[in-house]
Amino acid sequence: MSREPEDRMRRRRRTGNGAKAGSADSRRTRRRPVDSSRSADPGGSSGTSSRRSRDSSRSASSASSRPGASRRGTARTAAAARRTGRRRQPLRWPLARAEFRLRAMMVVLAICASVFAGRLVEVQALDTQAYAEKAASRFTSTVELPAERGVLTDSQGTLLATTEDAVMITADPTLVAEDAGVIIDVLAKYIDDPDPEAYRAALTKPDTRYSVIARKVPVATYVKIADELNSLGVYGIFRQTDPIRLYPEGETAAAVLGFVNSEGEGAAGFEMAADENLSGTPGTESYESSSGYRIPLGRNVVEPAVNGVSYELTLDAAIQSATERRLQQAMEENGASSASAVVMNVKTGEIVALANTPGFDPNSPSQANPDDMFNRAVTYAYEPGSTGKVLTMAAAIDSSTISSETRLQIPGSIEAGGSTVTDHWDHGLINLTARGALVKSSNVGMIMINRKLEDGVLRDYMKDFGIGQKTGVEVPGEATGLLPDEETFDSASGDRIAFGQAYSTTAVQMAAAVAGVVNGGVYNPPTLVRSATGPDGQPVEVDHGESRQVVSEETSEAVVDMMTSVVGPETNTWLAAVDGYNTAGKTGTAQKFNTETQKYDSFTTSFVGVAPAEDPTLLTYVVMQDAEGSGTSDAAPPFRDIMEYALPRYGIPPSTKKADYPAIDW
Template sequence: MAPGRPLRESAKPAAARHRRSDSQTDRRLRDGGKARTSTAARRRRRIRRVPLADGTHRLHVVLIMLAVAMSLCAGRLLQLQGFDSSAYAAESAAALTQRMPLLPSRGDITDRNGTVLAATEPAVAVTADPSLTGKQPGAFAVVIAPYLGMTVEELLPLLTKRDTHFVYLKKQVPAMTYTRMAAALAEQNLYGVFRESDPIRTYPAGSLAGPIVGFVDGDGTGKAGLESSLQSQLAGVEGQEEYESAPNGSKIPLGDSKITPAQNGYDYQLTLDSELQWVAQRRVAQQVKKAKADFGFAITMNIKTGEILALAQAPTYDSNDPKSSLKKHRNLQAVTAPYEPGSVQKILTSAALLESGHAGEGTRVSIPNRLPSGPYLIKDHFEHSDDYRLNMRGVIAKSSNIGTAMLARQMPIDQLHDYLAKFGLGKKTGIELPGESLGTLPDADMEPMTRDRVAFGQGLAVTGIQEVSAIAGLLNGGVYNPPTIIKSATDSDGKQVALPVREPRRIVSTTTSAHIRDLMRAVVDNSSTGKYSLRLDGYTSGGKTGTAQRGTARGYQGYITSYVGFAPLKDPQIITYVVVNNPKKGDPTGTQVAAPVFRDIMQYALPRYSVAPSKKAVLKPKPISW
């Protein structure tokens, strides 16, 4: 404090100074500090601070959060390794497991002497992994093009295909060709081309028995003939290979693998004789061409067993190239196409009359020139007097429609029906070929007019296999053998496979059978001796001609000509039935169109099967009239 100034005066200025100082500060805060105040406010608005407790509390929160996270991880780990470990392991293994089919070898088909009719040639489908081949597509294409018969331009898009590890390059490549190609790729250190089993079905005999053997499609599935009806047995059972693979799909050399072997298909041996089949096939084709017919077929059967020795038809097709033929020619006409049999049917009518006792070989018939039947008149194929006298043997020898209808009227209609059904008409024979038809047999309450027509071969429909089997049974001492075209079957180990057994059955007595043979002998005995003789050289035989009007959607147009015959007479061994449909050139009769084919086939077949010639090839004819 300065001397001379009073204390009260010195104090006032100090308080004043403090007040001034405060007011100045307020002014600075109001004026000069406005910018700083707004800046601080903005900072306070941008920075959001969460108030926390002290450090210990913050540590507890962090530890709790870590404990929850670790608990979740531990629970998931326990689920994966404790409870669901096997499921996830299996899922992981499945993702890395590849499965490749192992295709079985399709069974062979041979004839009765072992001649191969259908076989399987080893072949492969060539595949590629574009993720590997796409790096050097040009190098791959240049190497493999000559082996696959493809151009480089065709291969490049396949070898470079995106977003896939698998493409087919070509199917059914011979196995040896692939082996040589694989060696060429290995020399160039090119890896990415693989193979799958894809065998080729071949038919060494070509068109021989084509409709019987059939063919397979591109997938190896039977589409016709025995290839179709025996599909499951011939195809076998597919196997499988499982192995662990790397992510790129390649096999892990030491990884787990499992193989389920494929079961190869059965091999089938047929009853067919290839050489006899060739003779029959050629002869039928010649006659169809000569007569300008729609088609024809011939069936040769062992009477004692029911075995089919030949089943030929024309037109036919090559099983190696079925697409070059018309679809209708791929069906077996003798099995799938019913027709009205005509006069050959008179043999079955005669058997019913003989077996029932309503007529005998010597039964006399006075035959008018015309026979009323409902609103129609029945006539014969030849003109005769109004009192034409024939016995039953003569009715068959002359093939009289009127005489047959008159004899059939001697028995009840339902009885005739029952006998024809017993002989196998109106139902399948059960032969092992696809598409067999039932044919058509009128009911037991058919009209009398229908009965008259059925007696001589109209008003019903049969298949060739039905008709020949029935007649063979009548000749075989009255015992019917179900027709068969399969002789035996073996599995992949060469063991015999049991085939379905169809037992023979008696259809007529031995006495009736002998009479039938004699009736059919009368046809041969009374045939001409010239160009169209029905006799066989060196053998006694019997037969029956057939010339039926051909039924179409527009009514009867043209004819179906046929001839059935057997030899030897006393102990029948072989029967052949020939049918030529709608011949347009020459005389359309069974004698002139079908019988010559029968003779040529039988003259080859009889000595081939060691059938001894007859001591008396020509027998004295028995009377046919009275």
């Protein structure tokens, strides 16, 4: 079998490749049946080409068996392929029958139709409302309707805080950038701004169609600006509602009222404490629109805004202003760093004036000194000093430990808590009544009285008076003060508390405590709110806290009588006597710890008093920090001047009978 190809190749060389190949092809054609699918070639050469291809393959196989014949065989095969015009048959995938293909296509179409039908049912039947709303939302615009902030008035109807219509000026930089210079000139003409050129950055802001130019511009001012720009043919300036909060009384009661921030939210004072009620609830307006424009006669739904609650405060703006001016004068005269005053109606707990100096203008809070924006009468805690002796006397008398005429032999000094305590004047052993110990403001006498009390009694009374507790007055940031707890309270603590040390309080807290003692023993929580009115004109309930009995009425009368002796004609405190009114009061001068020097080298000076003494109605408490003198010299004179203005204004008649001043020694 292996020699047959070699003989064939020899014959081809002798007789010619073409003839022999044709003869061999003819023989193969006769031996093999013709494939009908190949005979369809129009040239009639398909079968011949196939046979020639097979012969060529065999020749190539035979040649490869001889050394050196591989390359010659390959070349001959390629040449033969080119001569015969052989083409590579296309790749064909076998497919199923047409019937099967049709059924598969029908199944696919049925699945698609089911999916579409299910989605259609979901949209048209199950979630009709949701999809309808979604579609409608694409053509609906909603804008917020701001609520009007509630107003604040004083007890006499004077407007303390109100809202004025104003706008925010905005621009579309793509429309106004080329006219920036013209617009700046117009804005500078109507808006008081130290740097009008600052508007240029907003007017030429790139890659945006919205830019804020100015805020809190009165409506009347904007109208003038808009009219002039229209006359110049400038378009692209717009407006948005941006109301201004105004405080017509300026600095008066600024620390009490507080102010709002740029967004119109309460940021300090009562504005902050009552912000939720003052703000009200914004409304909305929804309307159909297209390309940002309202569609005429389209659907329009309005949910009105609910305006804020308005408050009538207990403050009297006239007394408040007079108190602040007098405090400022006293502060400057005595070199004090700050001063506070509380004027209170002891029968109701209403605060008539709550003054702090230095102050600020709430219309321009950004220009104020941050240190002057605190409501010190509420936020600052300190040791009260001798004004606290009023509370010690009330506790001792109410507990039946002493009376106003109890006799005391008071030495020049006394040991307490490991240190020696003396009085503010040098003396040897003196005979004073309890009244005299209060009039003379004897620290040693107060310690002796405290040591007559049972353990813990003084602390319990102090707690009842509200010391070391928030009063609940309606402004933020109220300090708690400090009263030693039962675990740390000991005899040394009691000795120092007796004369106004070892505990801290605020001006409002101390004023309320003394007011409770002198008001027949009834403590009324201090309040700044007289009433509130809703946007519908109906009253809104205000929680004023609950009154409580802290001492008996007899104790109250005894303490007021003793305080009247303090302001007697033969005492140094006559400077506090209110002309025409029997006055009861007590001075205070407390050492103050200086955080800078780490020493007790400054003082808190104060005076608390009520009038008329026979029927206590108004109480005023003046406190000065870092003053150069004493409670008598620093705080008593402004107390007197404030009361002389406030008592007649409230229609409180002068005293008709002069007070008695019993002896203070024995």
